[in-house]
Amino acid sequence: MDVVEPAGDRELKYFDLLLPLPYRVALSLVLGTKGGEVFAEHQLIETGLGIWAWGANLQYLSHLKIDVPSLIRHQHGISPRSSLSDYLSTYRLALVVSIPLLFSLILFWPLTHLKATLVLYYNFFPMVYLGFVVGVFCLPARGLAASGRSQFLSMLRRISIGGLALSKNMKFADILLADVLTSYSKVLSDFFAAIWALASSTLGTGDASACAGRTLVPLITAIPPLIRFRQCLTEYLRLRASGGPGSGGQHLANALKYASAFPIIFLTPPPLGQQAETLEEGSPARKLLSSSWLLAVVLNSLYSFYWDVARDWDLTLFSSLAQSVRTLRPLSRRSQTQARQGPSFPFGLRSQRWFPRAGFYYSAILLDLFLRFTWILKVSPYSEYFGTVESGMMLLVWAEIFRRWIWLFLRLETEWIRRAADRVHEALDATELEGEEVTSRGYV
Incomplete structure (x- = not known):
């Protein structure tokens, strides 16, 4: 045939x-x-x-x-x-x-x-x-x-x-x-693109269908952060309605982190090689778009990295750095005074740790930082490879997959430690309550 x-x-x-x-x-x-x-x-x-x-x-x-x-x-x-x-x-x-x-x-x-x-x-x-x-x-x-x-x-x-x-x-x-x-927002959008391309070629819908597909792909990509954004707002509203402890500010701050992904998705410019021609033409709109996207992605990456380390993993890296700056104590000398003045755990970590080596935590922090900023490759001299070539874009997708896999180890460990602490607090509260009941019966 x-x-x-x-x-x-x-x-x-x-x-x-x-x-x-x-x-x-x-x-x-x-x-x-x-x-x-x-x-x-x-x-x-x-x-x-x-x-x-x-x-x-x-x-x-x-x-x-x-x-x-x-x-x-x-x-x-x-x-x-x-x-x-x-x-x-x-x-x-x-x-x-x-x-x-x-x-x-x-x-x-x-x-x-x-x-x-x-x-x-x-x-x-x-x-x-x-x-x-x-x-x-x-x-x-x-x-x-x-x-x-x-x-x-x-x-x-x-x-x-x-x-x-x-x-x-x-x-x-x-x-x-x-x-x-x-x-895997990118994988979801790729899955949609594959289905759309197959349907378009089968039905023969032509360029109009392809244009519609390119319009819908950013919307598909935005669905996962939108889900987490709504979950954060739900947690905040539930806390306010129940009158529980705290103001719920942490949930709003978390919602802001996911909301910061939307400008990145919808303002994503073409790769650097494709931008050059437009910028040489002196288009103020293109310059504004590129600058806005760059600002959004920098803020999102920094905010997300902070949240991973300080909130999701409960590590003390940023508070330890801030303390070192306040006391003007060089980090290289911290080990000399840690036993006398500092915490009893390695710098930037926490007292309870289940992974046997501190190096695992430091490696996870460095990997998270590096992989949060892989977008730099899209605005580097290699932007054509990582921005338009399928193998380059797939490498970035798998890099994010690897980052999330490492993130899960520490996130699950952190939740395990939090649950253990909650059980201890519940046991102490129950003991105090029993003591109060015994005391009250003794005075009757």
Whole structure:
């Protein structure tokens, strides 16, 4: 059968031929962007960066005796199953979706010979696999935690409109999933673009459809931060309505962090190489747009980095730096006076730590800082590669996936420490209450 070469084939790069957009979305889903599994026996909702990545989170944290399932399950109490079965079950699901992916690629590459015409002709291969992955989660089969993953879908539906559960465990699971969603905004928009491109080519809607797709992609990208923005406002309103402790300012500050992502999404300029011609023409509007985007992305990156370290991980890096500046004590001399004047834990960390080496925390901080600022590559001399070439853009997506994976280790550890502190405070309050009751009965 003769295949007519579609217009625009010459523009397909080698990376597009090797891994078309739907396959790149699939790899992100399986390896490191999104995964969800629920053990029906535990009422455990597993939400993570990816199925394999989430399994690694579970495995290492269980090695540290951090019971992740107890943080996000519906019901309290110790699970009858071992932590070993928790992450093994996750790996089993990962295999179920990974083996068909490999099989699909093994068929796709010989059939296409990495030729643009054949890649476009067989573009239904990756779409069929994406449909399979969606089916695994939406129509869970027996033996793969069917009832559990249906609860995951229920949670996904709840947070899709910015909803937030009332119970502490499920609220944390909702927030965790929504936070992870923000790291694959690009993958969501890529998934939409793949579906839109397939529908456009099938229906023959032409340039008008492509233009509409480019308009809708920023809206799709903005959905995850919008979800977290609404969740933060919900937490604030609930706190104010209940009359609980505090003014709720932290929730508003967190909402502001997610709101700061919207200017970045909607003001994103073309790559530097494409801007140059417009700027040489002296367009004030283009200069204003580029400057506004740059200011927005700098503020968002700094604010988000601060929030990761100080709020999500409860590390004392910024307060320790501020204290050092106030006392005019050089950081190199801090170790000499720490035992006498300073805290009893390494500089910038906290007293309670479950990871055995302080270097892990410092490495996580540096990685978070570096990967929060990968956008610099888009305005560097390499902007053409990272801004327009698919392989470069995919590297940035996977860098964000890796950052979120490291973030999860410390975020789950922090929540484990907070829950332990809450239990201690509840026990002390109960003891004081019992003492008051005994005293009051003694005077009757």
